[in-house]
Amino acid sequence: MKSSILSQLAALKGAPAPVLKARWRELFDTEPPAYNRRFLESRLAYRIQELAYGGLSRETTERLKAMAKQYADQKPAERKARPLLRPVAGTKLIREWEGVEHCVTVRHDDFEYLGRPYKSLSSVARQITGTKWNGWVFFGLKNSVGR
Template sequence: MGQSTSPEQRKRQHRIGGGSEEAAQEITHLLALDVPALRLKWAAVFGASPSPYLGRVLMVRAIAHRVQERVFGGLKPSTQKILDRVCDTRGEIAPQHIPRPRASAGTVLIREWRGVRHRVTVLDNDVVYRGRRYKSLSEVARAITGTRWSGPLFFGLKGRAKEVARG
């Protein structure tokens, strides 16, 4: 028996997953293509021929990513702006000029440590870990590891600017 859906439910499904089934089918179809067909698909999707050195797996992943971007949306404009600036200057930009990623209120940070996944929710002035409030990420990192750690470093929020600048 099929379930009937109201017009509002159909509209909501279209907004949330509009085209997600078609995207899944298109990505599944990519897996069956050979390299020459993938090169043609690449040219159609990106508007240019792929490098002759690109392997099949990378082409499938890049095309699949573009399909998902089309359906679910791409990067936030602020992230795209940072990437454009870094690409335009190609190493001329100093690491301190690249904004550090900051965890704003509501951000959930997940870190796996010794096989256990730890989840921290960032609030305005503190963080919550396992139902308990901590003043800083460093306190949480210490509770997890038993040693002093930089919380932002432990959760991957620090040190990325240098990696981006190096390329």
């Protein structure tokens, strides 16, 4: 089954536009949108994998809905701009400390560790180590000497 999925995904790259559109109709049961080829390829690839392996988990769907609701009423100008060095929301930062792997999720305004929100990576690093750390250094996002 896995090789079948891989071959379907590989076939998307070289397929002519009419074939992509026919595949869209087959997988989505709707007319394809008038978007560019790159969009069609990526969305078809996602759909093929979604049907084969399952979609997003219920937890992920709920988290996305909560994030959408949080920002739905804000105008784009009111949303905080992401600092250039800050990883994109959804990024997982993984750090091993004393033989234990710790995973932190970057969110738009904060960080999530063990299901709790933290305002800074330094506070997460302190929670993990029990001592003060520069969070960017602890998670390998910045050299301890400077950048």
